[in-house]
Amino acid sequence: MKNNFLNNKKQELINKLIDDKCSIIDNLLISILKVDQTEIASFDSYSDISKKLKNLTPELSSDFNEKLYKRIDFENKRMDFQQSLGFSNKLKSIFLGTGSAVALASILFFVFSNQNLDNNISPNFASTNSINQKLVHSASTNMDKNLEVEMIHSNNKVMIIPTENNSIIWIKKNEFE
């Protein structure tokens, strides 16, 4: 249910009311709301709605109106409470997010500042312009803990032959040569 005269908050209020599991009274209220949304668009709160409804439904009994007021007041308070809760949750999220980011940045800084920077130094080798480079890659291919292959580029198929110590890197002959 969308009406051009309703701003988001009002639309939310009405939708909330309609979507709730309502009693017969609520259903009646809903039907009224659905009939005249343009009128409702001028409301600012549940209380306003209820007052307007009272005018719209003069034939309703006092009992009905009492229940309606209670219901509307309850919804009003509930939504205010939810909104305040949402705000505090947002604040909490911001604090948690900021805290986590700072913690993560600290850990990363610690890790990288303690890393052996030598590992990042690449020799001035000619770049490998191989068409069919194969990355055999690291840890999973390591057959023993004494040889850790961080990367392999080759035009050919490369095997790791396991031995007790420093496994052997074995380059297969390219069948197409």
Add this chain to the structure above:
Amino acid sequence: MSLNKKIIVSLLILISPISLVMSEELINCKIKLINASKSAVEKIPESLKYLSPKLLATGMNNFTLVEEKNIKIKKKEPIDVNFKSNDQLKFNIIYKKTEKIGMWLEWFSDSKLLLHSKFHFNCNQDLIAGAESGKDTAKIIAFKFSE
């Protein structure tokens, strides 16, 4: 303390950091280029006997030492080693710890790239890389590092 002693102590203090820097890890590197093949008769020359288990693990059983290079290298200084067989190694020791060495290696054969790799290995043991050159032939390089 006499003047002579003072001079000696001063010199020692002055020299010790310099000597520390100077002595900073010249690493001895022994590289062997080996031809390997499959043949009816197993043959491993005496100079390669200590490598037997690894050499035989390649599936070859006939080995010949083609060339051996003994070089001294510094960490983080890329070095080229050329063999008469048109094999060329370019490598760079990126670190050396008590038992571990990290190294970049490029191996070219007849100017073709065979291998470009970065690895970390136990420096107490030879590091072996081999490349098949034919159906039953291969060439092998064996690295051994020591201080």
